[in-house]
Amino acid sequence: MTMIDENPTGAPSYKWVGSRSIRPDGLDKVTGKARFGADLTLPGMLEGAVARSPHAHARIVSIDTSAAEAMPGVHAVITAADLPDLAEAGAKTDDVFMSEKILARGKVLWEGHPVAAVAATSREIARAAVAAIEVVYEPLPHVLTVDEALADGAPLLHAEMITRGVDPAPKTPSNAASRVVHERGDLDQGFADADVVLEREYTTKPVHQGYIEPHACVADAGQDSRANLFVSSQGHFSLRAMTATTLGWPPSALTVTAAEIGGGFGGKTTIYLEPLAVRLSSKAGRPVRLVMGRDEVFKATGPTSGSRMKIKMGVTNDGKMTAAQVWMAFEAGAFPGSPVGAASMTAIACYDIPNFLVEGFDVVCNKPKVAAYRAPGAPIIAYGVESIVDELARSINMDPIDLRLANAAVEGTQSSYGPVFPRIGFVETLEAIRDSDHYRSPVPEGMGRGVASGFWFNIGGNSTATVHVNEDGNVNVIEGSPDIGGSRASMALFAAEEFGISVDRISVKIADTQTIGFNDVTGGSRVTLATGKVVIDCCRAIKEDLCRRAAKTWDCEIGDVEWVEGQAQHASGTETPLSLAELAETAPRTGGPISVTKSDNVRGAGAAFTTQLVDLEVDEETGVCRVARYTTAQDAGKAIHPSYVEGQMQGGVAQGIGWAFNEEYIHNADGTLDNASFLDYRIPVASDLPMIETIVVEVPNPGHPYGVRGVGEAGIVPPMAAIGNAIEHGTGVRLNDLPMSPVRLLDAINQRNDG
Amino acid sequence: MDYLAPITIEEAVGALASTSDSRVFAGATDLIPQIRSGRPEPGLLVDLKRIDRLTAVTEGDTSWTIGAAAPTSGLTENIAFSRQFPGLSEAAGLIGSDQIQNRSSLGGNLCNASPAADSVPAMIVNGARAIIATPDGTRTITVDQVATAPGHTSLEPGEFIVEFEVDKPPARTGDAYLRMTPRTEMDIAVVGAGARITLDADGNCTEARIALGAVAPTVRRVTDAEAALIGHPITDDTLSAVAAAASAACDPIDDKRGTIAYRKQVAGVLAKRVVKLAAERAAGTATENGAH
Numbered sequence A: 001m002t003m004i005d006e007n008p009t010g011a012p013s014y015k016w017v018g019s020r021s022i023r024p025d026g027l028d029k030v031t032g033k034a035r036f037g038a039d040l041t042l043p044g045m046l047e048g049a050v051a052r053s054p055h056a057h058a059r060i061v062s063i064d065t066s067a068a069e070a071m072p073g074v075h076a077v078i079t080a081a082d083l084p085d086l087a088e089a090g091a092k093t094d095d096v097f098m099s100e101k102i103l104a105r106g107k108v109l110w111e112g113h114p115v116a117a118v119a120a121t122s123r124e125i126a127r128a129a130v131a132a133i134e135v136v137y138e139p140l141p142h143v144l145t146v147d148e149a150l151a152d153g154a155p156l157l158h159a160e161m162i163t164r165g166v167d168p169a170p171k172t173p174s175n176a177a178s179r180v181v182h183e184r185g186d187l188d189q190g191f192a193d194a195d196v197v198l199e200r201e202y203t204t205k206p207v208h209q210g211y212i213e214p215h216a217c218v219a220d221a222g223q224d225s226r227a228n229l230f231v232s233s234q235g236h237f238s239l240r241a242m243t244a245t246t247l248g249w250p251p252s253a254l255t256v257t258a259a260e261i262g263g264g265f266g267g268k269t270t271i272y273l274e275p276l277a278v279r280l281s282s283k284a285g286r287p288v289r290l291v292m293g294r295d296e297v298f299k300a301t302g303p304t305s306g307s308r309m310k311i312k313m314g315v316t317n318d319g320k321m322t323a324a325q326v327w328m329a330f331e332a333g334a335f336p337g338s339p340v341g342a343a344s345m346t347a348i349a350c351y352d353i354p355n356f357l358v359e360g361f362d363v364v365c366n367k368p369k370v371a372a373y374r375a376p377g378a379p380i381i382a383y384g385v386e387s388i389v390d391e392l393a394r395s396i397n398m399d400p401i402d403l404r405l406a407n408a409a410v411e412g413t414q415s416s417y418g419p420v421f422p423r424i425g426f427v428e429t430l431e432a433i434r435d436s437d438h439y440r441s442p443v444p445e446g447m448g449r450g451v452a453s454g455f456w457f458n459i460g461g462n463s464t465a466t467v468h469v470n471e472d473g474n475v476n477v478i479e480g481s482p483d484i485g486g487s488r489a490s491m492a493l494f495a496a497e498e499f500g501i502s503v504d505r506i507s508v509k510i511a512d513t514q515t516i517g518f519n520d521v522t523g524g525s526r527v528t529l530a531t532g533k534v535v536i537d538c539c540r541a542i543k544e545d546l547c548r549r550a551a552k553t554w555d556c557e558i559g560d561v562e563w564v565e566g567q568a569q570h571a572s573g574t575e576t577p578l579s580l581a582e583l584a585e586t587a588p589r590t591g592g593p594i595s596v597t598k599s600d601n602v603r604g605a606g607a608a609f610t611t612q613l614v615d616l617e618v619d620e621e622t623g624v625c626r627v628a629r630y631t632t633a634q635d636a637g638k639a640i641h642p643s644y645v646e647g648q649m650q651g652g653v654a655q656g657i658g659w660a661f662n663e664e665y666i667h668n669a670d671g672t673l674d675n676a677s678f679l680d681y682r683i684p685v686a687s688d689l690p691m692i693e694t695i696v697v698e699v700p701n702p703g704h705p706y707g708v709r710g711v712g713e714a715g716i717v718p719p720m721a722a723i724g725n726a727i728e729h730g731t732g733v734r735l736n737d738l739p740m741s742p743v744r745l746l747d748a749i750n751q752r753n754d755g
Numbered sequence B: 001m002d003y004l005a006p007i008t009i010e011e012a013v014g015a016l017a018s019t020s021d022s023r024v025f026a027g028a029t030d031l032i033p034q035i036r037s038g039r040p041e042p043g044l045l046v047d048l049k050r051i052d053r054l055t056a057v058t059e060g061d062t063s064w065t066i067g068a069a070a071p072t073s074g075l076t077e078n079i080a081f082s083r084q085f086p087g088l089s090e091a092a093g094l095i096g097s098d099q100i101q102n103r104s105s106l107g108g109n110l111c112n113a114s115p116a117a118d119s120v121p122a123m124i125v126n127g128a129r130a131i132i133a134t135p136d137g138t139r140t141i142t143v144d145q146v147a148t149a150p151g152h153t154s155l156e157p158g159e160f161i162v163e164f165e166v167d168k169p170p171a172r173t174g175d176a177y178l179r180m181t182p183r184t185e186m187d188i189a190v191v192g193a194g195a196r197i198t199l200d201a202d203g204n205c206t207e208a209r210i211a212l213g214a215v216a217p218t219v220r221r222v223t224d225a226e227a228a229l230i231g232h233p234i235t236d237d238t239l240s241a242v243a244a245a246a247s248a249a250c251d252p253i254d255d256k257r258g259t260i261a262y263r264k265q266v267a268g269v270l271a272k273r274v275v276k277l278a279a280e281r282a283a284g285t286a287t288e289n290g291a292h
């Protein structure tokens, strides 16, 4: 690993921040002690199972649950009739859609759409009861892709859906839920100014986040319309709100505890099983556990969108990008809400292009509703944009990094999506790759080399934390952001740095919704920035309090007391310093317990950029590629825990490599999913990957006390394009459709060989 | 679902005869995933792993005897076996992962009757024989006679394979197995190719056996490719003939794992490569570990 410091001399030096402490959750995880979503067992607990649609699109004629209900061991069966009809109640459209996603009402919209759920004394009985539920369907024609969904006369998923964002509004309904546009300058002039204009089309397939832990929860509803929920989630507060909406309950009636989480990558920011578990529990009067099988995870939880994109870009012979026209349509799955908005914003955000039109469509089709996946939308559109940028560089004979440098967004550039960038580190990531050992080494014989860049906004948002100094002087940090990437370690490092005490003396806990104030989901790479900020705020307020207590003890002005390396010191040096432990011990006499809670809607998120480089060996006789070397440079702002920053960078690349070569939803003509297992949905295994080399670039984010930007997502944006670019470099063959599988690549190589 | 773990072959035969709804198993690495994915549960499961002969791996004077339920890691870790049968050893070493190989057996791999089973082409090119327990004693057939169609074998109800016999290879003989999978491991062969080649002192091929997996309902011997090699040295020309014959011998399906065209083309490529590797082993010029 290499760390590149933006300002090695001027940067503050830290003792704990930037160190590689042992992660506090590590021991429990490697010894099997950590409790994940399915690991809670309560007295009298029932096991649940979900009945799902076998059809991609069908009208529900009738549901007969009587046989299931009569089975010995079955305690509750629910259908949509057991949940409030939000449409009838006049709820917001999005909430109506959310509740229809949880349990179908009237129509099923994809294979795997839940129609009923059962709680029984064993999972076997629950499954048998599910099989005994008789649903009569009237199959309807289905649409699986944006092309099918947008075709004239296509069957409609939602009979009344009028495309939003089109002026004037269309008179007839369609499967296009909405349109977004970003434009600037004069497109015609821009293309006229170019020496080379290229126009390409790209397609991508839905891909799943592939978290190892399937969705799981345990609900325990009381007689008082309140319930406890233990669940694997990226955000137990937003999950509480969504679950409550679906149940018609106030959110405060639910206490949600976040289990340890076995991966989420965005996919656990929404609800699937939770309202079913609560409703089954309230109906049965016993706790209920629901756990998905892997096939259910694939069939019924959000992948990210498949897409079609058309991109036209112009460049002058000396490497100035003059115009870009980007059109994209994203599959949303059964309900509106693809990440096409974020994709439109990120599409050309790396570059300062004077003239552009970016247009995106959110399109429903008969597949599972998509969910967030690591930098939602950005990797999809970057596959197209970063591929065409590479082709442009080639066509004007310019180094692909130099072309990017010549057009890079910098501090002061107005971003393609509106705001003016503050200090950002895109150029630094390009330079880091350009100057890396990897880029300076010759391309090995028989290999192709590719480069691509990526952008992700990062966000701030709502966080709450409590910091409490125990009577022994050790510190508890209590927060509400489920830890999916090592954030507890970062919180501990912040507190250790602030107090000037060893990180071993900090204990971090993620509290339930009853115990800590509101927190947004762990998503948008926001936790180290935003939750970190409120933890730091707590620590600083406590330090002030500690100084006040020391001043009281010494009977001096607070201005004479300073907090230095874990103790209060008197400016004159006349008093013996008071350590945290000493101040904690005397706390009852100096003002009571030492505890501070801070909440904030944190602003000041700093954008992340990354540039990545890959060497690829292509077996031209089989189409199988081997990633021989991969280097990623990413601007972390400040790496609080470098190992976890590197882990995030590598994790994003690993997922991107899977997306590039093999991952895809394969549907049969009847609309059913053909590869709902890890055997045929191929995420990479360890031996598919080289050690991914990381260069952590640190251009501090001016919006954060330690310069944090957020690192979780940007890493997955460039790999598909970088690999496509390397394939062309190595073979002369350009693939514009994901995945770039051995079958597709060999086909293209055959065509090249046939001339 | 009942479970029995007999310790003698006779007990096992008796248990199987007691009900028509019985199934033997070894590592259960095919069986359990199949039941989990909704295939009907048998009424009686008979575990073969407690029967000594079924898990023994023994080297005789002229042949090896491999228990049908012996975990395949016992083959890949057996240095003498892996020296004599590098191809069969590496085929067994491709099954799943280390964890899977501590359970998976040759008997299960063969009797699951998947066209893509990795050890089967390697067993066939080595002329392996299956000793089958029946209610009336044992009978012996060659491995290529076991699988009849995907998921189906020639074994009668109540029969099971006790062990495999495979003769030690003659001098100047090498075997090899290669497969194409999109991933490097934890995958299923899109095409598999096994070969055993014997050369004379001048480098001419005197005996050749080539078998392809995953390109037809059962593993397919490519006799045209074998004929193209006999009496000739291993050259680019003979290898091209092997590739063409292998492609022509395929009768694959189009599915999510590969197209017909892809499987045919890659079967040719792998046949050529596997023959080359086996011939290098026969000639003693192979460079990798495990070769003679």
Ligand SMILES: Cc1cc2nc3c(=O)[nH]c(=O)nc-3n(C[C@H](O)[C@H](O)[C@H](O)COP(=O)(O)OP(=O)(O)OC[C@H]3O[C@@H](n4cnc5c(N)ncnc54)[C@H](O)[C@@H]3O)c2cc1C
Pocket: B023, B024, B025, B026, B027, B028, B029, B030, B031, B032, B033, B048, B068, B069, B094, B095, B096, B097, B100, B103, B104, B105, B106, B107, B108, B109, B110, B111, B112, B116, B117, B118, B119, B155, B159, B160, B161, B162, B186, B187, B188, B189
């Ligand atoms: C994660 C994973 C990865 C895998 N990867 C591969 C791979 O790369 N290549 C590959 O080829 N396979 C692979 N497999 C499939 C499987 O592991 C192999 O086929 C293995 O060899 C089966 O052996 P087993 O002992 O576990 O069989 P079992 O599951 O015990 O039995 C399989 C079938 O054979 C029958 N059977 C077993 N023993 C006998 C016997 N002695 N006589 C008659 N019938 C018998 C059983 O009744 C059953 O129908 C994989 C499986 C998993 C779960």
